[in-house]
Amino acid sequence: MKCLVVDDEPLAIQLLQNYIQRVDSLVLARSCNNAVEALACLQHRQIDLLFLDIQMPKITGIELLKSLSYKPKVILTTAYRDYAVEAFDLDVVDYLLKPISFERFLRAVSKALGSQLSSPAADPDHQLLHSFNESYIYLREEKEMVKVLLKDIIYIESLRDYVRVKTMQGQIITYNKIGYLEKKLPEHKFIRVHRSYIIALEKVTTFTPALVKLENAISLPIGRNYKNATVKALNRFNILQSNG
Structure with missing residues (x-):
């Protein structure tokens, strides 16, 4: 993935450049110290993954994102939780709070790649650094952002402009498109399995x-x-496939 780093702090840029170089799946396309320069880069170069600071002079990272008609995958890097x-x-894709550790960086990049990452520089035995059991997404339900572990999801059902996410604990109905969630989940x-269902x-x-039968007697x-x-x-x- 071709990466663009945008931050007004030189040390923050240096840190992310170092992290990117340690992951075989990533390549640094360019670094920018403001959103105006980044916007010009995004208009003229193919960028797959954007590491974006929020608080920057002239244009904030949030304002930059809202201005883009086509967005690459975005990981926000900021010192602010707000x-x-x-x-x-x-x-x-993810929201990283500074200071950013390499392990936390890898977890965010795993989400962007849609698969598990192993970096020789961080793990000589090529063991998975971020297991599926720890993976999660945030879904908005009413006014709250709800953390949902991927391992708990049974199926997702399209309800036109909404989706129902059925989990082992219950269900969440959120304003979203099933196609968007399909791209977010690891293949x-x-x-x-159907225009209306992901399992x-x-x-x-x-x-x-x-027909597919799932746990909790769901068909x-x-x-x-x-x-x-x-x-x-x-x-x-x-x-094993049934003969029905």
Whole structure:
């Protein structure tokens, strides 16, 4: 992923540059010390991942994000907690509070990549630094941002402009599109089986070409256009297919 670092503090830029160099999946495209310069860069270069400070002169990081018609994946880096809710409303990948440790940096980048990361510089044995059991997303329910562990999700259902996220503990209904959440979730753990449903592969008990059964006695249809991909994904998970 081509990265752009935007911060008005030279030491903060240096730190992120060092972290980026230690991860094979990332390459530094450019660093900028203000949002105006960053905007020009974003208009003329392909950037996949933006590390963005919030409090900067002239234009803040939040104002920059709101001005973009097309946004790369964004990780906010700031010394202030006050912007977290507004930031997640702008669909940022993560919100890092300074000072930023390398481990916390890797966890944020894992979310941006949609998979687990292992960096030889940080882990000689190539063990996963951020396990799926610790992964989470924030979803807005009414006026609160609710932390949802990915391992607890059973399925996600589209309700037009809203989605229902069914978990082991209950459910959350949030204003969002199912396609947006589909892009946020790791492909090796979740799959869309219908235009209205995403399921957690680990929660599947049995399935047929037309139906998938999940934990808690939940049955969901498999859409015709999703059948082949669903069957392949479930077979990869070593789940026995029913003959129904």
